[in-house]
Amino acid sequence: MDRQIKTLQDKNSYLDLQKEKRITLLEVLDRALDKGVVISGDIVISVADVDLIYLGLKVLLSSVETMERLRGSPFSGAAEEPT
Amino acid sequence: MNIKEVKEDLIYLYCITDKAPKLKEIENSADKPYFIFYQDLYAIVNKVKESEFAEENLKRNLADLEWIKIKASIHEKVIEGIMKNSCVIPFKFAAIFNSEDNLKTMLSRHLEEFKDILEQLEDKEEWGVKIFCDLEKLKEVIIQEDGEILNIDKEINSSSPGKAYLLKKKKEELLNIAVNKKLNEYGQVSFDRLKERSQEARINKLLPKEVTERKDEMILNSVFLVEQDKVAVFLNTIEEFKTRCADKGLFFDCTGPWPPYNFC
Numbered sequence: 001m002d003r004q005i006k007t008l009q010d011k012n013s014y015l016d017l018q019k020e021k022r023i024t025l026l027e028v029l030d031r032a033l034d035k036g037v038v039i040s041g042d043i044v045i046s047v048a049d050v051d052l053i054y055l056g057l058k059v060l061l062s063s064v065e066t067m068e069r070l071r072g073s074p075f076s077g078a079a080e081e082p083t
Numbered sequence: 084m085n086i087k088e089v090k091e092d093l094i095y096l097y098c099i100t101d102k103a104p105k106l107k108e109i110e111n112s113a114d115k116p117y118f119i120f121y122q123d124l125y126a127i128v129n130k131v132k133e134s135e136f137a138e139e140n141l142k143r144n145l146a147d148l149e150w151i152k153i154k155a156s157i158h159e160k161v162i163e164g165i166m167k168n169s170c171v172i173p174f175k176f177a178a179i180f181n182s183e184d185n186l187k188t189m190l191s192r193h194l195e196e197f198k199d200i201l202e203q204l205e206d207k208e209e210w211g212v213k214i215f216c217d218l219e220k221l222k223e224v225i226i227q228e229d230g231e232i233l234n235i236d237k238e239i240n241s242s243s244p245g246k247a248y249l250l251k252k253k254k255e256e257l258l259n260i261a262v263n264k265k266l267n268e269y270g271q272v273s274f275d276r277l278k279e280r281s282q283e284a285r286i287n288k289l290l291p292k293e294v295t296e297r298k299d300e301m302i303l304n305s306v307f308l309v310e311q312d313k314v315a316v317f318l319n320t321i322e323e324f325k326t327r328c329a330d331k332g333l334f335f336d337c338t339g340p341w342p343p344y345n346f347c
Contacts, residue, residue, distance in 0.1 A: 024338070025152060025155075025156070026290075026294065026295070027211065027338055027341075028155055028156060028158075028159045029151070029152075029155055030290070031159075031173075031341060031342075031344040031345070032155045032158050032159055032173075032175070032176040032344070033151075033155065033175070033176045034175075035173075035175065035344035035345050036173045036174050036175035036176070036342075036344045036347065037172055037173065037174045037175060037178075037347045038174075038175045038178070
């Protein structure tokens with residue numbers, strides 16, 4: 001599997017989120033949106049909003065994957081990002 | 084009619100720490116946060132645009148997954164940057180205050196609470212452990228290991244079609260029971276072992292395949308708060324699991340260290 005496994009050794013590369021694989025994005029969303037301290041800011045996103053995000057997550061992740069696949073295609077002469 | 088001024092006056096709170104944050108460390112990230120010092124605490128914040136984060140606008144943006152992806156990455160990067168040098172209390176994505184004064188009021192209200200949490204988190208790290216299982220692979224392993232199922236399997240081959248059908252049903256039933264038993268066992272044993280090697284442990288909800296986009300099933304989604312000097316032991320334990328379970332269709336996914344989102 002092409003998932004990234006973070007360990008202490010590659011902590012530095014893991015800090016560079018731009019290079020992260022999609023699973024880590026999922027991990028980040030799962031934590032930052034769902035966990036963390038929620039002590040009343042003036043505006044806090046509600047639980048319902050988070051659920052909506054989860055519904056959309058699949059769409060987001062598949063589009064990331066599609067883009068990666070297109071970029072990595074051996075026939076990528078004409079593989080532009082879909083617009 | 085007045086043209087509305089473009090304001091940048093909402094305050095986005097990333098995290099709280101009790102050591103002077105080294106903001107230079109995170110200068111290269113897409114965001115340039117600053118801190119607000121109150122009593123003994125530092126709140127790492129930034130000014131954000133009302134057009135993005137005022138209530139209605141935020142709701143609209145939350146429907147835009149590309150936007151969330153970018154902003155959540157920044158959120159994580161900033162907190163991880165601060166975390167390199169001190170213990171942090173990570174806040175949930177988009178904790179927004181109307182003014183610095185409002186933020187200070189919140190800090191004053193929860194001052195002792197935050198200090199206690201920071202004290203408890205000192206020298207500890209959050210690690211996530213997910214276990215996935217290739218059920219077909221596990222079934223194969225069980226068939227070979229389980230005498231009763233293996234016997235039925237042999238019997239099927241030498242039976243009439245009618246009897247074979249019934250035996251297959253029986254086999255499926257036993258197999259499902261055995262699979263569930265094994266999954267509980269693997270999940271429970273792994274979790275208990277790792278729990279022994281950590282300060283605190285928690286089980287989170289399993290994420291469905293639609294979200295993980297893996298072919299195998301998530302059978303455990305757990306998080307641990309591990310003392311820094313015990314992280315090596317903790318990771319070794321997972322390596323042991325991996326070696327022992329590699330041929331049983333189990334996959335261990337360990338990530339960290341994370342900001343302690345699950346333990347605040």
